[in-house]
Amino acid sequence: MSWISNTFSSSIGRKIIMSVTGLFLCSFLVVHLVGNLQLFKDDNGVAFNAYSEFMGHNPIIRTIEWVLVLGFGFHIYQGLALAAKNRAARGSNYVSDHIEQNSKWYSRSMALLGSIVLFFLVVHLYNFLGSLRFMDVPRDANGNEDAYGLVVQAFRNPFYVVLYVVAQVALCYHLLHGFQSAFQTLGLNHRKYTPAIKALGFGFSIIVCALFAAMPVYFFFFKS
């Protein structure tokens, strides 16, 4: 085995993959959130549809999309593989285990929280990307595909609203551990900067997930 595959198949190498892809996916969340905030604009989706049209057809965006697919792929595969490996490394369980006295539940539940987010991701892609890419979506007054209309329609369904909100809560806890953990894995732990990284991660998790969760709720109550 070459030194590169050796590095990334070691326990620390696998963690580094998790941390780098995790931080990359955090940057994706920011882009996705900023774009989607246009859903709150009271213009019947004119701005959002124009943005959606651009994201769907711009060749640079469509190329970067493959990097995103790889980022998700590595993060999901490595996360599940590590969870299985770590479970096997423990072997048997304690008869009496009070691990809750020395650590946070969401730090211990990253695979479970990630799986909830993964399930949401599949439904989410089916709801929107699937329709936009593979179906005939009606066009708005400007000739753009009416992605806004898809959003309105999807969030009439209370099942989707609940699923989306629950998924954002899971994502929030996933990020509460994951954001600061990614820096620790990269060796970026310093008594001067770590408190700031932890505070930033806390704010990031809460704000990003709260804004995402507000979207289905807003559409269910005000736009359906």
Place this chain on the structure above:
Amino acid sequence: MAGSNPNAKPMNLTLKVWRQKNRAAKGGIVEYKVKDISPDMSFLEMLDVLNEDLLRKGDEPVAFDHDCREGICGSCNLFINGRAHGPEKGTTTCQLHMRKFSDGDTITIEPWRANAFPVNKDLSVDRSAFDRIIQAGGYVSVNTGGAPDGNEIPIPKEIADRAFEAATCIGCGACVASCKNASAMLFVSAKVSQLALLPQGNVERKARVENMVAQMDKEGFGACTNIGSCAAECPVGISLENIAILNREFLAAKATSNNLV
């Protein structure tokens, strides 16, 4: 008895102890009663009382590891009431005293659980995986000849202190035992950063971290997910900062060493 608390009353306890004949056997919890335990006893002395009882009855005594009973050797490793070295912070099992428990308590006692630490018998586990990790790189090369002058290599006090903090790791394995992933990262990080911080460790610096991490993986320990149970349960307070140092050392070594595998 000098220094003992005159108001302390002897305690009667119920012990739920993990009994396992050998590595291959399937173990299980067996319940015992111990009477007239002095609150001044250490946890291990309480187990001595249990074993005396068992011997008198002609039963097999409970096997458990211990050596110095002063909190420095790292041999005594028991999972007590769901916590490594018991519920007290910053203590080894031998330094845990029975005054921390109350009369009538039920105490569950189990061995460390990790695939890399197989149970030899009852509460005694085989921690030789740690020895093999140390053999893989936890040493420095020194010149032979006369003893070197004590202050020949100047080391700033702050660096010396940080290296010493890492060096306090007694290799007890509480980090592995309390980790949900049975990861040995805190142990390995303490050993790696202790030597990485000092000029004496520079010669083998890159090979050390590469070899020790490779050995750690080979032994079957899990991967760290930065949960922090290890540092919370460490009897000598090794901090998670050491794991960050280990990760840095590993990345730097892999990127720059001449080792092509």
